[in-house]
Amino acid sequence: MKRNLAQVVLSTVALLIVLSAFLPDTDGGFSGIVKSADSYFPIWFSIIAVFAFVLGASSLIGSHVRKIKDRETDWQYSVVTVLSFAIVLIVGLAKLGGASGLEGDVSDPASVLGRIFSSVLSPLHATLFSLLAFYMASAAFRSFRIRSLETTVLLVSASIIIIGRLPFASKLFSFLPDALQWLRPDKLSLWMLLVPNTAGQRAVLITVSLGVIAVALKYILGMSRDMFGGQK
Amino acid sequence: MICVITSSSHFETWLAAFLTLAVFSFLYRDNPFYKFAEHLFVGVSAAYWMVLGFWSTLWPNAVVPLFPDAALVVGATPPAQRDLIILVPVILGLMMLLKMVPRYASWGNYTTAFIIGTTAGYSLVRYLRSDFIYQLGSIIKSVIPESANIGLPEVFNSIFILLATISALYYFLRIRTNKRSANFISRCGLLVLMTAFGVSFGSAVMGRVTLLVDRLYFLFSDWMGIL
Amino acid sequence: MSSDSLLLLITLVVIAAAMLRHRDRKSEVDCIPEIEVAVRKAAELNRPAYFIPGSRDIDNIQTISALSMLKVVARYCAEYDVELIIPVSKSMVMERAREVCNAAYEEAGFSDRWSSSQVSYTTDDPLGFVAHVDGMIARAKPAVCFMFGFFAGESLLLAESSYNVAEVTIAGTAVPSQIPFFVASCDTTLIGEEFFAASAMLSGNQEDIAMLQGLDAGKQLAIGIILAVVVLSYLTLIFKPEMYESFLTIVDNLLHGGGR
Structure with a gap:
């Protein structure tokens, strides 16, 4: 019974949103109610997500405290997590260090939280992203070794794009006769970007959108069996 | 005061440099410096997002509509009346906690x-x-065609895009029939997709290299003062 | 109702009708046997399996599909007695993943092999999450890593770290910009729609097979619309060139918003 009721909630909410896409923009009547409900939902989701933080925090702290208690391997690092979590939570909720106290902006760069962001989170974000340069090279090298037709095509087109974007790309192959100038990496990379890339990306986007639509319909029509399970 | 700010900024630069090097060290192998940076990252970022969620989402969108005077705490003007509809997500949030x-x-x-x-x-x-x-x-x-007057290159590109798109769509139609039995059209479709992915890959490389150069510049300039 | 809404409604009706009129049909995606083989390999090596359901919250349909995949993977892990570890970056995904795994282990008849602590929340920050998961993977040395769902820039960080230690890496995402990275670094990658289709096929439920019918109907509709409009445009251009402008206006109205 409870499961059926949950499915009714799911389908009703979803259908209201779908309906709002087809209804005209008016303030009153059924259309107005549906439209206003539609505008509420994103905010409601973010409010629920904040409540869910409690679940996440209890899982995070619980698992690290257990590690510390049981003196598991690398338990010392769990102390770092628990302490840093507690400190940031306290200074953030109290808005410590900001010019206007609680009335100030939570992400004020002068506050303790703002300084923690700029000295800890910001460099960590940037460095992790910069690792991608190394990882891209290793992934490309491995694909080159696999030597299947598909990965070769992927790598060749990636190489043409990279070479085509180099400042001296137009100088390369400038010796080619006029009839073959289109083979110059800068021209070829532009063509690849505008023609095969357009076709491939659009085919992916169309099929992905169909996938999303079908999954969404599956849940709205109540065709998903694994929707509301129990928990141990 | 200036001295305190300078030394504090100095500390922050050293901390940022240490964390940068600690993350880079993972390229070699897992090590205590990376473990420290990783666990610090988890603790700080988890709490950071929770604090942002509390002050940027929960307070203005749930607490203030239910208790208008709460707006004064953050220096905002209280709304004229309570908005009880917000009880719905609050109750749903509490039900989730159950x-x-x-x-x-x-x-x-x-x-x-x-x-x-x-x-x-x-x-x-x-x-x-x-x-x-x-x-x-x-x-x-x-x-x-946009009009009757189109050149040969445009016609070629149009036909290419049409055939490439149809073959790529056809590839997705055929995926469920096992690739071994894939026919010529779906194979062409896969190659079109791989070309498009290669273009994405190549385009991303330049951006990532720029990020790496940026980090190295921070280390050599802001931290070491060499550059 | 605007003309683009009309096309929107037609598409919706075609897909929904195909889903509701489903027939029993045997179908297969290449990765299906590979998932079971990968889990079996983990059992032989007595090493854990990692499942990463993306880095976005449950308000993303890819996360929901990833959790459907998780159910299948969890069932295999229960049967082959492989420890399944699921690090997540969102609290609600954690709850849902626990429910899904609990149901999968129960269905497989091995609920004693499951503990909710196998699903752990890390941080909402996608990069903080990836930094931690990379570390976890480097230390636990899993035999197999599954990465399904929505990934942004962090996809390659996860895929490469997984590839360095795991025997098998299988990924699936519908984010076009991240597919190339998974293709380049993983053993098997489910590209875009394959990812949605695989989760349906793997479950083997009649309802999920119906979803595939809907997907195929949509693709046939797309190919049909493209070919029909192109053929009509050339016919108009050849036989009624004076009506070509009006034809373009009709196409513009029908497919409102499409840009060159």
Whole structure:
């Protein structure tokens, strides 16, 4: 019974949103109610997500405290997590260090939280992203070794794009006769970007959108069996 | 005072440099410096997002509408009246917390139903309109002539885009029939997709290298003062 | 109702009708046997399996599909007695993943092999999450890593770290910008729609097979619309060139928003 009721909630909410896409923009009547409900939902989701933080925090702290208690391997690092979590939570909720106290902006760069962001989170974000340069090279090298037709095509087109974007790309192959100038990496990379890339990306986007639509319909029509399970 | 600020900034630069090097060290292998940076990252970022969620989402969107005077705490003007409709997500949020109590865990299913319902509804409309219809329109507009006066290169490109798109779509139609039995068209479709992925890969490389150069510049300039 | 809404409604009706009129049909995606083989390999090596359901919250349909995949993977892990570890970056995904795994282990008849602590929340920050998961993977040395769902820039960080230690890496995402990275670094990658289709096929439920019918109907509709409009445009251009402008206006109205 409870499961059926949950499915009714799911389908009703979803259908209201779908309906709002087809209804005209008016303030009153059924259309107005549906439209206003539609505008509420994103905010409601973010409010629920904040409540869910409690679940996440209890899982995070619980698992690290257990590690510390049981003196598991690398338990010392769990102390770092628990302490840093507690400190940031306290200074953030109290808005410590900001010019206007609680009335100030939570992400004020002068506050303790703002300084923690700029000295800890910001460099960590940037460095992790910069690792991608190394990882891209290793992934490309491995694909080159696999030597299947598909990965070769992927790598060749990636190489043409990279070479085509180099400042001296137009100088390369400038010796080619006029009839073959289109083979110059800068021209070829532009063509690849505008023609095969357009076709491939659009085919992916169309099929992905169909996938999303079908999954969404599956849940709205109540065709998903694994929707509301129990928990141990 | 200036001295305190300078030394504090100095400390922050050293901390940022240490964390940068600690993360880079993972390229060699897992090590205590990386473990420290990783655990610090988890603790700080988890709390950071929770604090932002509390002050930027919960307070203005849930606490203030229910208790207008709460707006004064953050220096905002209180709303004229309570907005009791906000009780709905608050109750749904509290019901989600009941998942921690096994006896009442099933109450949380209504919250899950609400969230998946909104996700399904929004995704359906957005992907149908913005992706399916829009992309279909884009392809069609790319392949049909704008007027009777078009050159040979444009005709070639139009036919290429048409054939490439159809073959790529056909590849997805055939995926469920096992690749070994894939025919010529779907194989061409896969190659079109790989070319497009190669273009994405190549385009991303330059951006990532720029990020790496940026980090190295921070180390050599801001921290070491060499550059 | 605007003309683009009309096309929107037609598409919706075609897909929904195909889903509701489903027939029993045997179908297969290449990765299906590979998932079971990968889990079996983990059992032989007595090493854990990692499942990463993306880095976005449950308000993303890819996360929901990833959790459907998780159910299948969890069932295999229960049967082959492989420890399944699921690090997540969102609290609600954690709850849902626990429910899904609990149901999968129960269905497989091995609920004693499951503990909710196998699903752990890390941080909402996608990069903080990836930094931690990379570390976890480097230390636990899993035999197999599954990465399904929505990934942004962090996809390659996860894929490469997984590839360095795991025997098998299988990924699936519908984010076009991240697919190339998974293709380049993983053993098997489910590209875009394959990811949605695989989760349906793997479950083997009649309802999920019906979803595939809907997907195929949509693709046939897309190919049909493209070909029909192109053929019509050339016919108009050849036989009624004076009506070509009006034809373009009709196409514009029908497919409102499509840009060159």
